[in-house]
Amino acid sequence: MKEYGNEIELIEFVVKSLVDKQDEVKLNVIEGEKSTILELRVSQSDVGKIIGRRGRIARAIRTLLGACAAKTNRRVQLEILD
Numbered sequence: 001m002k003e004y005g006n007e008i009e010l011i012e013f014v015v016k017s018l019v020d021k022q023d024e025v026k027l028n029v030i031e032g033e034k035s036t037i038l039e040l041r042v043s044q045s046d047v048g049k050i051i052g053r054r055g056r057i058a059r060a061i062r063t064l065l066g067a068c069a070a071k072t073n074r075r076v077q078l079e080i081l082d
Contacts, residue, residue: 007068007076011038014061019046035075038065042080050080 008027016022021043028039042050051058062078069076
């Protein structure tokens with residue numbers, strides 16, 4: 001498994017700063033052939049805070065993740081699960 005410490009720490013820090021129930025934040029790494037998927041699970045009451053109006057917060061988190069992954073020439077996707 002590749003080193004994903006920076007991406008995971010970044011996403012966890014940002015998400016935990018936004019939600020009310022920080023202990024329910026779960027991040028799962030799934031490696032594929034061409035890309036890596038980070039599955040994010042939060043409390044049902046906090047999903048709206050992560051997505052934001054018209055998806056602005058989710059888009060911003062994905063932009064940060066893409067910038068961090070680009071430094072190591074990897075493609076990383078963030079999926080927000082219910």
